[in-house]
Amino acid sequence: MDITEYIQLVFTDYTLRTITLGTAILGAVTGMLGSFAVLRKQSLLGDAISHAALPGIAIAFLITGAKNSNVLLLGALISGLVGTFWIRGIIKRTHLKSDTALGLILSLFFGFGMLLLTFIQKQPNANQAGLDKYLFGQAATLVESDVWLMVIVTGACLIVLLLFWKEFKILLFDADYTKTLGFNTKFIDILITTFIVLAIVLGLQTVGVVLMSAMLLAPAAAARQWTNSLGIMVFLAAIFGAFSGVFGTAISASQNNLSTGPVIVIIAGVFVLISFIFSPSRGLLFKQIRFIKNRRDLQLHKTLAFMYHIAETHDDISHPHTIKILNNFQGFTKGTLQKLVDKHYVTLHGSDWSLTKEGFKTASNLYNQQSENNE
């Protein structure tokens, strides 16, 4: 299938359109809220909450006996919130650390959920099949009403984000200051946490319990590398998330036997990898280039300083010396010498070198002032 054909199919085919839209919106909303989770150092909360939502789904099914996805999501939301606040309780009330609390709630809730799921499976109720799609997610089961639900939640989340933007921002970066300004930090905190839980719960049906945390983290972690501004980061994360959704759906739709969730996660992972390497200010590639450049600069300075100390002993600074005497000195290479020549600090005559006036002046001021030549 070529690309134009696929794009045409996205607009004409009901299932494909729904799934593409659904995953794109989901990616956008999780990316947006994930930025806050990452910056608040709650990255693993997503993992814990998505696991903790499982018993809620099972209990909602046990109570209502129906497989209405909205009711199940409500159950998931409640149990996710219970898990979140229990995690906080453990961290606040006992000396157990946050990682232990997260791991505890994650595994205990999930295990309890499994118990309930297997219990349901043994019940004489034909309706139960398909609850375990929440484990690994099945984007193919998305229908239009699910997408509408996502749109509504995303809209609500956008409105709340815009309304409370400065509160969220200040709480994120300086919680104590926020308190002294008289904001109700508890309320803001609960609000943003609730929305994070909501986004996670929404994603369960599509990418599943296990992979949900990556949906939350990956776009945000990728966006973080490109900017230092919260607004741009949230925006970029939303875009990365949406594109992961669209590309992931496209790849899994064009291949056999590929479930959407893992593909989306891998695409998001690719975004992260690219950002880690190629981001101009923080990326590993440019960092390494800057590192090498700085080292060369330093070597250049060292060579120049060494030459300066030799030239100092002579009355005539342009007195020629042989290149050989530089050889026992570490920072010297043919390249650095050539560079010095290019900068007109040094002139070469056969196998002799001599400092120019300009070179002498630069060398004498090398450690006295911050030389402007950072190149």
Added chain:
Amino acid sequence: MSSAQIEIQLIASLVAIACAIPGTFLVLRKMAMISDAISHSILPGIVIGFFITQDLNSPLLILLAALTGIITVILVEYIQKTGLVKEDTAIGLVFPILFSIGVILIAKNANDIHLDVDAVLLGELAFAPFDRLLIAGVDVGPKSLWIIGSILLITIGLLLAFFKEVKVSTFDAGLAASLGFSPAVIHYGLMTVSSVTTVGAFDAVGAILVVALMIAPAATAYLLTTNLKRMLVYAICFGVFSAISGYWLAHFLDASIAGSITTMLGVIFLMVYLFAPSKGVIAVLYRERQQRTEVSLLTFLLHLRNHNEEEERHVNHLNEHINWQKVRSKTVLELALKNNMILIDNNIVSLTKKGKDFTSQAIDYIITNEDSKIEHMKDDFFLFRG
């Protein structure tokens, strides 16, 4: 009880012990989430191992999968070292991606291999006794029993041999390094043991239960004791107890054994979390309330000392001025009266000599902020509590 039932309980108990030992150290080293990451990211290792060996129980597969676990740890540490993201984000990025690779590997080869994701994540203990190990044609017991048994033996051997090294490096990595034990070697050793245990146990109980069995008993034990040896023993006891009681719960409900064991772990944790003698929630709340009363009492006495005017010392005035709720002001008043700190005469409160001495000591402490000053006041505080 049939022999299969005994075997299942035996396997579950051995898994619980094998998990509790590394789990205790993971919890103490604040690396509990690493076990979650390992348990997920061994999936590609298992799949690739399965392609090579075609046998879920082969030792080579266990080694390969354990290697993936160690690769996860190294990757997380590498990403963290670049400083681009925090440690928890690094964990949260690495394992879902590795897990996704595993899922896709399975999906792409679904026709060739007999392995599904559910089995890896959830395990099925009930089937464990059917996979027998035959040596020279003689049935010597279920394979999982032998695998987890040998892992447990190795773990216990390592624990006994390196107990003090692990202990020192857990609580004071700097001291351990200066004494000549490389913290890195111990760190990766512990990670290796955790990975091998996770892989060895996943077949029987599933990856998620491994996480529960590692963290929950250790966390529960940590709420009860601060002694490492005792913590290990408690963790093992909790693990084994929930393994066996979980089995019977599952038997009774006809549900997943792994899920029931986790649920039992959860129940035990909840009980200890609420009722632990000094660190449980109820104990903490009680202590906080007591301390609040003590501080209130102190404020109240200091207020009395600062004011000689009668209207400032009127009982009703306290409600307004110090802004306490009625109930608390009554408690504090009674407490002070009972300890002969104050006298109430015609609804006017005044300090007794004892109260005056006490407040001057308190002011002394507040001004100097020296610990020694508060020492003899503590006796008085104990008086209040009684």
